Amino acid sequence: MEVIESRAVHDLNLASRKAQDAGKLQFLVSILFIKSIKYIYQFWVSFFVIFVASRRIQATEWLESFVGPLGISKEPSEKEFISCLRNGLILCKAINKIQPGSVQKVVEISRHPSQSLLWDSQPLPAYQFFENVRNFLKAVEDLNLPVFEASVFERDNMEADSSTKIVDCVLGLKDYKERKQNPGGNGVFKHINRCPLVMHSNGRNPRPAAGLDPNRQLDLSTNCGKQPPSQNDHQKHEDLIVKALTECMINAKENLDGNLLSSIRNGNTDSVKWFSKILSSALEEQLQYKFPESFQACLNKDDCNHWQVFKVQEKKLQTVLYPTTSLSSISIFQNLKALLSSTKAEFGDLQSQWQHDLKQMGMLKMILNVLKVEELSTAAQGYHKVVKENRTLYNMVQDLKGNIRVYCRIRPAFRADTKNVIDFIGEDGSLVVLDPSKPNKDGKKLFQFNRIFGPTATQEEVFADTQPLIRSVMDGYNVCIFAYGQTGSGKTHTMCGPSGASRKELGINYLALSDLFDLSNSRKDVIKYELYVQMVEIYNEQVRDLVTGDSANTSKLEIRSCTTENGLSLPDATMHSVKSTTDVLNLMKVGQVNRAVSSTALNHQSSRSHSILTVHIHGKDASGGTIRSCLHLVDLAGSERVDKSEVTGEGLKEAQYINKSLSCLGDVITALSQKNSYIPYRNSKLTLLLQNSLGGNAKTLMFAHVSPEGDSFGETVSTLKFAQRASTVELGAARLNKESREVMDLKEQIETLKRQLAEKEPQSAQTANRLEPRSPLPKPKPVPMMMERTPPRSRRLSTENKCPPKSPNSGSKSRALKTDGRITRIPSLVLPKTPEPPQVSIRNAIIISSESKEPTGITNGKTSSSHIRKSLRTIGKLINGSEKRIQSQKTNEVVVASPATVGRPSRRQSLTGIQPSRRSSLGGVENCKLIMISRKGAKTPPPVVNSSSNMKQWM
Numbered sequence: 026m027e028v029i030e031s032r033a034v035h036d037l038n039l040a041s042r043k044a045q046d047a048g049k050l051q052f053l054v055s056i057l058f059i060k061s062i063k064y065i066y067q068f069w070v071s072f073f074v075i076f077v078a079s080r081r082i083q084a085t086e087w088l089e090s091f092v093g094p095l096g097i098s099k100e101p102s103e104k105e106f107i108s109c110l111r112n113g114l115i116l117c118k119a120i121n122k123i124q125p126g127s128v129q130k131v132v133e134i135s136r137h138p139s140q141s142l143l144w145d146s147q148p149l150p151a152y153q154f155f156e157n158v159r160n161f162l163k164a165v166e167d168l169n170l171p172v173f174e175a176s177v178f179e180r181d182n183m184e185a186d187s188s189t190k191i192v193d194c195v196l197g198l199k200d201y202k203e204r205k206q207n208p209g210g211n212g213v214f215k216h217i218n219r220c221p222l223v224m225h226s227n228g229r230n231p232r233p234a235a236g237l238d239p240n241r242q243l244d245l246s247t248n249c250g251k252q253p254p255s256q257n258d259h260q261k262h263e264d265l266i267v268k269a270l271t272e273c274m275i276n277a278k279e280n281l282d283g284n285l286l287s288s289i290r291n292g293n294t295d296s297v298k299w300f301s302k303i304l305s306s307a308l309e310e311q312l313q314y315k316f317p318e319s320f321q322a323c324l325n326k327d328d329c330n331h332w333q334v335f336k337v338q339e340k341k342l343q344t345v346l347y348p349t350t351s352l353s354s355i356s357i358f359q360n361l362k363a364l365l366s367s368t369k370a371e372f373g374d375l376q377s378q379w380q381h382d383l384k385q386m387g388m389l390k391m392i393l394n395v396l397k398v399e400e401l402s403t404a405a406q407g408y409h410k411v412v413k414e415n416r417t418l419y420n421m422v423q424d425l426k427g428n429i430r431v432y433c434r435i436r437p438a439f440r441a442d443t444k445n446v447i448d449f450i451g452e453d454g455s456l457v458v459l460d461p462s463k464p465n466k467d468g469k470k471l472f473q474f475n476r477i478f479g480p481t482a483t484q485e486e487v488f489a490d491t492q493p494l495i496r497s498v499m500d501g502y503n504v505c506i507f508a509y510g511q512t513g514s515g516k517t518h519t520m521c522g523p524s525g526a527s528r529k530e531l532g533i534n535y536l537a538l539s540d541l542f543d544l545s546n547s548r549k550d551v552i553k554y555e556l557y558v559q560m561v562e563i564y565n566e567q568v569r570d571l572v573t574g575d576s577a578n579t580s581k582l583e584i585r586s587c588t589t590e591n592g593l594s595l596p597d598a599t600m601h602s603v604k605s606t607t608d609v610l611n612l613m614k615v616g617q618v619n620r621a622v623s624s625t626a627l628n629h630q631s632s633r634s635h636s637i638l639t640v641h642i643h644g645k646d647a648s649g650g651t652i653r654s655c656l657h658l659v660d661l662a663g664s665e666r667v668d669k670s671e672v673t674g675e676g677l678k679e680a681q682y683i684n685k686s687l688s689c690l691g692d693v694i695t696a697l698s699q700k701n702s703y704i705p706y707r708n709s710k711l712t713l714l715l716q717n718s719l720g721g722n723a724k725t726l727m728f729a730h731v732s733p734e735g736d737s738f739g740e741t742v743s744t745l746k747f748a749q750r751a752s753t754v755e756l757g758a759a760r761l762n763k764e765s766r767e768v769m770d771l772k773e774q775i776e777t778l779k780r781q782l783a784e785k786e787p788q789s790a791q792t793a794n795r796l797e798p799r800s801p802l803p804k805p806k807p808v809p810m811m812m813e814r815t816p817p818r819s820r821r822l823s824t825e826n827k828c829p830p831k832s833p834n835s836g837s838k839s840r841a842l843k844t845d846g847r848i849t850r851i852p853s854l855v856l857p858k859t860p861e862p863p864q865v866s867i868r869n870a871i872i873i874s875s876e877s878k879e880p881t882g883i884t885n886g887k888t889s890s891s892h893i894r895k896s897l898r899t900i901g902k903l904i905n906g907s908e909k910r911i912q913s914q915k916t917n918e919v920v921v922a923s924p925a926t927v928g929r930p931s932r933r934q935s936l937t938g939i940q941p942s943r944r945s946s947l948g949g950v951e952n953c954k955l956i957m958i959s960r961k962g963a964k965t966p967p968p969v970v971n972s973s974s975n976m977k978q979w980m
């Protein structure tokens with residue numbers, strides 16, 4: 026197909042080239058023809074004018090010398106010439122001088138002898154002078170010389186060529202005289218030197234001299250007269266012609282060579298050479314874009330004229346088109362014309378043929394393209410599907426592993442004078458930075474994150490990638506997003522938006538809440554959500570409420586890293602109920618105003634504290650199932666080099682606190698990434714507050730912010746390394762804080778059963794004591810010892826993070842709640858307390874003997890408690906089945922207790938009210954004490970399993 030196509034294109038090109046050549050030639054010939062005709066016509070007109078003038082001059086000269094003085098100029102005009110001869114005196118005088126007595130009576134002018142015979146002194150018209158003219162004409166006729174009509178002297182009748190006949194007549198006289206004087210002559214006037222353009226057909230004209238054709242045309246090559254004019258005359262005529270032609274050419278052709286024209290004007294050139302040069306230059310100019318180079322070269326030669334050019338062209342064509350025959354240019358022209366029309370026809374045919382073919386090919390191509398496009402789109406769809414699946418799977422893996430997700434955002438460069446360290450931003454989350462001091466390969470550092478946002482990324486784009494994570498909070502997951510980076514790198518910009526931002530520029534805090542409201546509205550038929558907001562800052566290692574309406578509350582707040590009955594790590598911070606984005610905006614504004622901000626050399630609005638906006642979500646579905654989750658949005662203060670930020674005094678102190686707490690955060694991340702058993706959460710308020718998000722059950726996302734300027738390279742690399750380390754932290758799968766109605770019912774049953782059990786146990790103990798002396802069985806040994814240790818955690822928590830002693834008021838204290846500016850009090854949950862068993866010395870511990878071999882003769886109370894235990898086990902199984910957390914581990918006896926947390930619906934609990942070990946204050950999860958007692962009373966270390974496995978252990 027391609028070969029045919031290329032051959033066709035070649036043929037098409039050849040045909041079109043032929044047609045173009047033929048067209049060119051036709052055009053060339055036409056131009057030449059028109060030009061030639063034009064020039065020949067102009068030449069003839071000029072020649073005639075000049076010729077007539079030269080003859081008049083000749084006649085004047087002769088009369089002047091023969092019968093002068095005439096009193097007129099040497100080169101008289103026609104009018105001057107006629108006026109001079111009008112009285113006939115000069116003519117009569119001349120003829121009488123040649124042939125004495127030819128005019129017998131000559132009428133004289135009376136004048137003073139001193140007066141010369143001046144033609145303009147003659148009175149006009151004077152009838153007596155016509156007598157002279159008539160007599161002269163008669164005498165001339167007698168001599169067989171050319172005559173003219175006397176009326177030519179009447180001024181009013183004067184025609185353009187009036188003088189021509191008079192001139193002929195005068196020159197005839199001159200000839201006659203010369204012939205008469207010539208001794209070789211026979212005295213008979215045979216030839217008349219007459220203007221060839223003048224017809225003498227009039228009957229009154231003299232008979233033509235023998236052998237003279239009166240209609241004879243001018244022959245340039247032979248000149249007018251039979252007797253060749255003298256060399257002098259010839260030269261004169263030629264010069265006059267050259268002069269006239271020059272003027273004519275100047276008028277007709279503006280672009281003629283200026284040098285050439287001036288040399289012609291000055292008479293420096295030979296006329297024939299000049300004429301051919303003029304023609305050549307005209308042709309050259311006309312055809313310079315149409316002649317091939319060989320002809321241009323020919324034209325440039327001195328001896329090249331249009332005819333030669335034409336011949337060369339003709340010859341060339343002949344050899345090209347008809348190499349074997351010799352044809353004239355006309356035949357070639359005709360042939361070419363025929364060829365042109367046939368080529369045109371062929372070309373038309375070919376065109377339509379190819380149009381048809383191309384159409385077919387186009388259709389074919391279109392079909393192929395459609396097929397290809399379809400194929401490609403299917404492939405692309407497949408690819409996108411696979412990519413999406415991969416991403417989903419990757420996210421699932423990350424969710425399962427509980428990796429801290431890391432997004433990196435690069436702020437736009439503010440200073441053009443420093444080098445940009447960002448070398449490459451990959452779609453796949455790869456980022457290459459280049460050390461400006463080592464601009465070669467060694468200076469490049471590669472980092473890999475979940476996503477990179479370049480300097481042009483908008484707030485919406487950033488939020489779009491964060492949205493799914495944020496939305497998961499509405500499904501019951503705890504989420505923590507924190508912005509990290511050096512000072513001035515754009516943390517506040519990402520989280521809150523620039524200062525004085527319009528709604529479009531607002532950051533994740535606002536966009537997240539707005540989205541949560543949208544989601545809440547769209548789900549309102551299925552589940553009713555309530556949103557509460559707390560906003561605090563950690564300033565100089567003190568936690569402060571940013572949106573308190575109560576001035577008393579501005580005092581430092583206490584962080585509960587462990588249990589509070591409402592699950593809050595900051596129970597004393599004001600909780601604001603928000604119903605719309607406007608509420609959120611108002612709160613954020615207040616928070617922003619209260620936040621510690623000051624100007625440094627690196628950022629004119631530098632945050633001097635870590636701000637934490639916590640959104641608490643309470644959801645209740647139609648069946649009574651509940652969701653309790655929270656979203657932490659953390660804008661950290663930026664790390665700063667005090668030599669660069671140039672802070673002193675209070676600012677320096679702030680910087681030191683900021684850097685210390687960030688360093689503690691780094692230590693925690695390092696310990697987590699290295700899977701250390703000890704995680705130093707307690708080293709700073711920041712890590713303590715973020716404990717649950719970093720080591721708990723939340724989904725965590727970190728925004729690493731970097732500045733692109735070269736002078737921040739050190740800090741940029743340090744941030745990126747920190748972020749890289751954070752991305753390796755595996756927190757384990759996030760936990761869903763959702764409980765169905767069924768589970769809640771079962772939990773209620775547990776509570777009832779536990780109460781019954783608590784009531785029965787003392788009775789059975791008393792009965793057992795009473796029966797003891799009679800019992801053949803050995804008395805069960807008291808619990809030899811209890812083991813207390815940090816509860817096992819699947820998402821690593823520090824072993825040092827024990828619950829601080831609970832505030833005596835915390836159980837009953839109601840929380841301040843603000844709704845639309847009004848502070849309301851939410852009563853805290855009153856949780857049922859499990860009575861402490863007497864044999865367990867430690868608070869909050871109960872003992873369940875799962876495999877107790879009941880002694881014979883045991884009381885009814887004992888039997889009933891065994892039944893209760895059985896029921897508990899069954900219910901536990903049911904809960905576990907519903908939560909799908911059945912584990913295969915088995916232990917003989919598990920004793921766990923944490924009554925303080927029993928009944929909190931948002932927590933995952935064991936049947937006995939065991940508080941899962943992993944949750945801590947931020948997410949409402951607490952550490953609690955786990956006591957295990959083996960059946961034999963031996964000290965058995967608890968298996969390090971998650972809370973669900975704990976539940977299994979005692980079932």
Ligand SMILES: Nc1ncnc2c1ncn2[C@@H]1O[C@H](COP(=O)(O)OP(=O)(O)OP(=O)(O)O)[C@@H](O)[C@H]1O
Nearest residue numbers: 436512513514515516517518523628631632662663
């Ligand atoms: N992505 C961005 N697009 C446009 N401007 C930005 C961007 N990121 C930051 N900026 C601008 O850079 C300046 C510093 O940003 P910002 O205050 O958010 O930094 P920061 O990291 O919070 O600093 P600090 O830690 O000192 O509080 C601000 O004027 C902010 O508007």
